[in-house]
Amino acid sequence: MRKSSMMNALWILGLSALCTGAALAQNYPAHPIRMLAPEPGGGNEVAGRIVAQALAVRLGQQIVIDNRGAAGGTIAAGIVMRAAPDGYTLLVYGSSIWLAPFLRKSVTYDPLRDFTPIVLEAEAPFFIFVHSSVPVKTVTELIALAKAKPGELNYGSAGSGAATHLAAELFKSMAGVNITRIAYKGSGPASNALVGGEVQVLFGSASLGMAQVKTGRLKVLAVTTGRPSALAPGLPTVAASGLPGYEVGSMVGLFGPAKMPKALVNRLAAEVREVLKEPAVKERFLSLAIDPVGTSPEEFVDILKKDMVKWSKVIKDQGIVEEG
Secondary structure, three states: HHHHHHHHHHHHHHHHHHHHHHHHHHHHHOEEEEEEEEEOOOHHHHHHHHHHHHHHHHHHHEEEEEEHHHHHHHHHHHHHHHHOOOOEEEEEEHHHHHHHHOOOOOOOOOOOOOEEEEEEEEEEEEEEEEEOOOOOOOOHHHHHHHHHHHHHHHHHHOOOHHHHHHHHHHHHHHHHHOEEEEEOOHHHHHHHHHHHOOOOEEEEHHHHHHHHHHHHOEEEEOOOOOOOOOOOOOOOEEEHHOOOOOOOOOEEEEEEEHHHHHHHHHHHHHHHHHHHHHHHHHHHHOOOOOOOOOHHHHHHHHHHHHHHHHHHHHHHHHHOOOOO
C-alpha cells in the first residue's frame, strides 16, 4: 500500500506540473518580456530585434531588448541562466553562447544543461572569397593550389574564435591544407585586406565581399552552408564543389533558462515560426543577407549538439583561445 500510495502521489505531482505549465503557456505573457541580446548593430542582434518586434505584436506584450555584448555573450548568458524559467527573461544570441565553454576556461556553464533551447531563428551563410589575382575558380582548384604551395596562401579573419576564423580552420583541417591566418581587428579590416591583396582568401558574409565580386576585384568560389543560398543564385556549396561534409553558417537562436515548462517552450517556438513566415520579416532578413529558419525545440537541440561536437574538435585540435 505504501508503494502504491507513493506512486499515486508522484503521478498527481507530475499531472499538476503539466497542468501548471499548460496554464502558464495559455496565459503568457502577462507583462513585458526582457530579451538579452548582443551589442547593437551586429547581424545577430538585428535579426533578433526583427523577430522580437514582430513577436511582441503576436503576443500583445512589449519585448524589451537588453544589449549585453561584452565577454562573448557570457554576461548575457549569466543573467538568463539565473532567471526564473517563466519565459519573461530570454536570450537571443549566436554561436558564441554555445561555443564559449570551449574557447574560454573561465566559462563554466553548459549550453544544454543550464539553458532551454527554444528555436533556431536564422542562419547567415559565409562565402569563400579570393583575390582576383588568385588563379582558381573552384574550391577544388583552391585546395590543389594550397597543397602545391603550403603556407604561401594567407587568409584574413577577425579575432581568434570568431565564426569566420573557425570556418577557415575547419576548411584547412578537412581539406588537409596549410593556409596561413592573418588576424585583423574585425571582419571589415580583413575584407579590406583581401581587396588590397594583403591576403588571398577570406571566409566572410555576403555583405563583406559580394559588391567587390561585381567590380571584378574579388572572386567568390562557394557558399559554406549545406544548401545553396538565394543570396548567390547558381553558386555551389563548398560540400558540392570539392569538400564533402563541409557545412558552416552563422546561426542565431532563442534560449530561456533551464527547466522552462514544455508547453511554454512549444508556444514560444510556434510563435517565432509564424513570425518567420511573415513576408515583411522575410524581406528584412533577405536585405541583411540572412536566411530565416524556424525549428522545433527538439530540432534546435539536435543542431546544437552536432555544432558543439564539430567545433569543440576544431578548437581543441588547433589550440584556439578566444580573444577579449
